[in-house]
Amino acid sequence: MDWTTSTSSPAGSSRREPSLGTSPPDPQLSGLYQELILDHYRRPRNKGTLDDATHSVSLNNPLCGDEIDLQLRVDGDVIKEARFIGRGCSISQAAASMMTQLLKDRSIPHALALAARMSAMMQGDEGAARDKALGELRALAGVSKFPIRIKCALLPWNALTDAFKGER
Numbered sequence: 001m002d003w004t005t006s007t008s009s010p011a012g013s014s015r016r017e018p019s020l021g022t023s024p025p026d027p028q029l030s031g032l033y034q035e036l037i038l039d040h041y042r043r044p045r046n047k048g049t050l051d052d053a054t055h056s057v058s059l060n061n062p063l064c065g066d067e068i069d070l071q072l073r074v075d076g077d078v079i080k081e082a083r084f085i086g087r088g089c090s091i092s093q094a095a096a097s098m099m100t101q102l103l104k105d106r107s108i109p110h111a112l113a114l115a116a117r118m119s120a121m122m123q124g125d126e127g128a129a130r131d132k133a134l135g136e137l138r139a140l141a142g143v144s145k146f147p148i149r150i151k152c153a154l155l156p157w158n159a160l161t162d163a164f165k166g167e168r
Contacts, residue, residue: 036139041090046100050083055163061151066092070159072103079103079111089152091143096156098136108164115157122150 050071060067066088073081082100086093099118103111118137121128122144128134129141143153 034139036136037090037094040094040097040136044084044093044097046081046083046097047085048083049085050081053083057159057163059155059159059162061088061092061155063148064089064152066152066155068092068096068156068159070096070100070156070163072160072163074108077107077109079106079108084156086156088155089149091140091149091152092155095137095140095153098140099156099160102135102137103160108167111160112164115161118157119154122153 050073052073053071054074055072056069058067058069066086068084068086068088071083071085072079082103084096084100086096102114106114114133117128117131117134121131121134121138121141124144129138129144131138140153143149
């Protein structure tokens with residue numbers, strides 16, 4: 001559902017803000033929705049079915065309705081391709097889009113280390129938030145200030161770790 005909401009500036013003028021998901025955005029979150037996050041939400045990378053997937057995990061967040069089906073093609077110990085099908089808020093969908101870009105041609109141990117760094121960043125670890133290995137995902141660092149949204153950002157990463165649970 002695309003909709004907009006009006007907000008007033010201190011000077012009394014109003015402006016239109018883009019929709020950021022399927023429910024009205026919390027006004028406190030306006031600073032979180034940077035252009036990079038919105039770009040990945042509006043034009044997700046690697047969204048769609050992966051016909052030759054070797055690993056597939058579906059997860060949802062029952063509190064907010066976010067859903068993700070992560071599909072991976074692994075050759076040996078290397079993630080050759082990652083795709084997802086999902087719906088939900090801009091944070092969960094942008095995180096999935098960014099994650100799938102980052103995972104391509106990464107070893108499973110490296111991918112799981114990235115998942116741990118992402119989790120640390122969501123718990124407020126400033127070192128993780130500066131870690132260049134997280135790439136564009138660092139744009140989500142501000143989510144750590146909003147505990148209800150942390151699960152949104154971690155949903156695709158939880159799917160990744162679930163995909164390899166039996167292989168560790």
